[in-house]
Amino acid sequence: MRKIVIGAAQMGPNQKADSRETIVARMLALLEEAARKGCTLVVYPELALTTFFPRWYIEDPAEIDRWFESEMPNAATQPLFDKARELQVAISFGYAELTADGHHFNSQILTDRDGNIVAKYRKIHLPGHSEWDDERAFQHLEKRYFEPGDLGFPVWRTQDAVIGMLICNDRRWPEAYRVMGLQGVELVILGYNTPSVNSQNSAEGEEQRLYHSELSMTAAAYQNSTWVVGVAKAGDEDGHPLMGGSIIVDPNGYVVARAKTDGDELLVHECDMDLSVFGKETIFDFARHRRIEHYGLITSQTGVVRKV
Template identity: 80%
Template sequence: MREIVIGGAQMGPIQKADSREAVVERMIALLKQAKGAGCDLVVFPELCLTTFFPRWYMEDPAEVDFWFEREMPNGATKPLFDAAKQAGIAISFGYAELTPEGQHFNTSILTDREGNIVGKYRKVHLPGHSEFDTERAFQHLEKRYFLPGDLGFPVWRNMDALMGMCICNDRRWPEVYRVMGLQGVELVMLGYNTPSVNSQMADEGLEKRLYHSDLSMTAGAYQNSTWVVGVAKAGDEDGHPLMGGSIIVDPNGYVVARAAGEGDELIVHACDMDACNFGKSTIFDFARHRRIEHYGRICSQTGVERSA
């Protein structure tokens, strides 16, 4: 048995005025809970050092860059890395990355149990729009503030398991899980900041939004025989509600842990990486069953091309 006790560290709302230092204190408090629960790895949400700033329309580059981190760790986050190293807990969390070349990405990192960064992922599937949209109930300007990720969907061996990452909207795209699945992934970690309300269809409702979030992650887990840990930043951020619904999903697609509310909350499950083996060697034995000669369209076109 290759058991990793995983904590999903859901975070409640982060207001626009909250400092990074105050947020890191909350993350360390969750880390202490995880230590008490025997966790080996803790997964935090997308953009978990700040409010979900893409809801705000900004034209001043300096105002935009305030929300980005130029290095990791930095002065604000070093206490988190130190606490994780002292606890012997690996961590994954998301933040807005500003590279030395001036590029902006929505990024997640993964550390080992000694606090060393061993993996980095940059969000590929950016939702929303790039200019102010008068037809929306609120803005979702990820395409304005971020470039699409340029690192693909790598997998890293960490703690004797093959681990991958994706972020928020990525979870809705089956290609994401499959590319990692083709590398033998056993654990997919993802954070999200998902509004409780659809800005373009207000009557969709929270129940349906949570259902679709679950559906995306449970299907990805089952179809690639992998654990999936999906962790939300939730609650009311300056009048803009984000949904919770953090879950841990087993390689058969069953939810084995779920957050109860929309605040800071730790969900925990002992995840046996060997539980991936059966699915990977039977119904989802890709080497035996995939028929790539029929899949060319997936990589050769983006939009729909109707034959009639």
Template identity: 70%
Template sequence: MTRMIIAGAQLGPIQKADSREAVVARMIDLMNMAADKGAGLIVYPELALTTFFPRWYMPDWNEVDTWFEREMPNGATMPLFERARELGMAMTFGYAELTPEGRRFNTSILTNRKAEIVGKYRKVHLPGHDEYDTERAFQHLEKRYFEPGDLGFNVWRNEGAIMGMAICNDRRWPETYRCLGLQGVELVTIGYNTPAVNSQMNAEGLEKRLFHSDLSLQSGAYQNATYVVGVAKAGLEDGHPLIGGSIIVDPDGFVLARAETEEDELIWADCDFDKCAFGKTTIFDFARHRRVEHYGRITSQTGAIVEV
């Protein structure tokens, strides 16, 4: 039997003026709380070290690069890695990655209990736009500041479970979970920074945004018989509200734990990975039930084409 207490470390807002060192101290506080609960893995949000900088249009790429990390761990994050190693706790968190070749990605890493990086994922489904948009209530320039991820959807056997990662908008795309599900995934971790208001439709506010987040995470868990942990950076960040709603979902799609605030908050659940087996060998036994001869359109076509 493989089971683990998994903690979701929701972060409240990170303001533009907040240093990485101050944020890491908050992350360590949550890690210490997770240790008190017996957690073996802690999950932090997307872009966990900084404010959500893609909300600003920055023509100066030197300014843009101040929000990126050139190595991991680095001086600011080393205390987090050291504390994780002391506690024997695996972790995953997101950050903006600048490679030695000058490429920029929205990235997440996974460590083992020795604080060794065992997995890396780069966000595939980038939302938003790449130039200043006068029609939006606020900017969402991920397509300007990041390249689409080039590592694909992978899994790692880590601490006895098969784990995969995704980031924010990836959670809305069923292809994300199915690519991981086809590798036997038992835990999908997803950090997100999601505005509480749709920049292109102000009437779509917090209630609908939270509903859609839950719907995406729960359906992905159920349809692939896997645990899913979705963790937010939340609250009023530089005058822009982000949703909370961090949840831990079981392989039947039921919510085991839910954040109640938009501040730094820890949620946790005792996850028995053997519970993934039933769904994987019955209704979602892919080997018996999938009909790949009918799925070619999924990978041969991008946009919808109306032919009737």
């Protein structure tokens, strides 16, 4: 059996005033706890190093760039990489990436157990809007600060498993999982920062949003016969609540671990990658059952075109 003991390292809120070093210290505490519990992979949330800054409308480019990392690892995060190498635990976390040629992405990296970065993903399905919106209860300006990811939906073989990554809103789009599923993905790891209330529909509160978050991940796990690990940054960030609900889902769509708090909390589960095999060889044997001659609209058309 190919088992990975995974730690889903949910994080509580990062406040606007928190330094990178303060936040990394919390990540280190979760990493050390994970190592004590036998984990060989720890997954942290989206934008793990900062508060969720897209809730603010910022016009000064220099103020925007202060939330981004121009290299990884850097001085603030190097202790995390060093400790991961010492403990022989692979890590994955999200951050705002500023490239050498000036591009801004919402990114996630994965290391091996020696602390070497072996994979990078850039968020593709950016939610929200790009300009101030008076109709919203609060702003969600990811389209202002980030470009859509340019790396597609790759997978990597590491820790004797086929692993892919997604970020936050990506988890709601079945196409993302299916592209990885067609590459034999066995484990999808993702982080998210999701407001507890819908800014455009106040009736949709935390209970409904947790349900939809879990639904998107459990359905995708089942439909692609893959493990899915979804990790939140949660709690009250500068007066803006983020929901928790971190989960580990098996390839049959069952939740095997679920967070109980909105703070720093570690979920641990021994995940057998071979559990993905049965579904891939039976009901979701794509080679036998998919009918791509009827799927053309998925890649030829973006919005709805009504035929009747």
